[in-house]
Amino acid sequence: xxxxxxxxxxxxxxxxxxxxxxxxxxxxRHRLIARYAAAHxxxxxxxxxxxxxxxxxxxxxxxxxxxxxxxxxVSPAARWLTGAALRIDGGEVKSL
Numbered sequence: 001x002x003x004x005x006x007x008x009x010x011x012x013x014x015x016x017x018x019x020x021x022x023x024x025x026x027x028x029r030h031r032l033i034a035r036y037a038a039a040h041x042x043x044x045x046x047x048x049x050x051x052x053x054x055x056x057x058x059x060x061x062x063x064x065x066x067x068x069x070x071x072x073x074v075s076p077a078a079r080w081l082t083g084a085a086l087r088i089d090g091g092e093v094k095s096l
């Protein structure tokens with residue numbers, strides 16, 4: 001969808017990009033990990049490490065990881081970037 005909107009954005013002078021975040025440590029994810037930890041007799045840190053390892057990543061993302069990407073996208077440094085779908089997932093998805 002970003003590609004379609006970006007095509008029109010070129011005409012209107014608007015950049016359109018999308019971010020595809022991976023597992024980020026939001027309040028909801030903290031609750032999910034706490035429940036998983038309790039159900040499997042793990043500490044929250046052990047449960048988080050287990051989740052990251054099972055996803056094939058070094059760590060779960062932090063909200064700042066996504067925020068930094070958004071800050072880049074709205075900065076002058078990204079003025080020629082449009083129609084992009086940026087996967088920010090710590091390498092979880094192993095394909096292009």
